[in-house]
Amino acid sequence: MESHPNDIKFFLLDIEFPDSKIKGIDLATKIRQQDLNSKIVFITTHEELTTLIFDRKVEPLDYIAKEIGLDGIKKKLYQDLDITIERLIPSSDQNVEKFNFKISSKKYAFDINQINYFESSENNHNVFLHSTNEIIEFPDTLKAIEDRLPNFYRAHKSLLVNPNNIKSVDSKEHKLVFKDGTTCDVARRKLAALKKCLNK
Incomplete structure (x- = not known):
């Protein structure tokens, strides 16, 4: 984030990472504190932790359950990427530096x-x-x-x-x-x- 401040940012996270000291929800919280425009999508099986997303005011673009399968995840991801481009590209199109x-x-x-x-x-x-x-x-x-x-x-x-x-x-x-x-x-x-x- 620090080395690419002008880039469009799309983060794909799980709420919890196996064998990791940092949780996805904590990482998402830090991302949101630094950048209000970044788009965050969760792919997870931890439905019981979804309330944390709202408690932390992370404001994710989407929440994808792994149970829908690879094809379903892929379809939703493409939709999320399209939405990200639509929402974040206009400022570039208007030549507003x-x-x-x-x-x-x-x-x-x-x-x-x-x-x-x-x-x-x-x-x-x-x-x-x-x-x-x-x-x-x-x-x-x-x-x-x-x-x-x-x-x-x-x-x-x-x-x-x-x-x-x-x-x-x-x-x-x-x-x-x-x-x-x-x-x-x-x-x-x-x-x-x-x-x-x-x-x-």
Whole structure:
């Protein structure tokens, strides 16, 4: 989950794994705590433990009893996969790119079109995300974000800006004006290259 944060996730679990220290229901609980969008399907014979699924607020996509046989399980799995794709693919089809980040164990997916710029904090271990309606602080570095968002522009050693949200450049004051009216500074030596970037 940590190495593939942007992938669609479909988990196939049993409520209890034989000879294992971890139970499927515990694993499902941890998955749900980290990712609200993941789809979880249980295949199990432990019908007496199904109440645990509701008690833990796991919200599985399906519960498949092994007793229905291999063909029945296969049919239900294909149906579940189709539903997963239908529910999780639309955001990709709409070309809405997301910027994913974590604060503690909680994951966030932020619409890139709503981001004006990123600003490094004084201690360099955190970054401020400046969006069109809020500012969020989270642990990261501008260099790492720059690698992930090649379309963004390094306007200053402490600023990474979204060119698509820039309305104008104030060369005299060395400021960028965004579509929502907010501004940020730009390094004088970066002005010429930034203007070229915007003209493209």
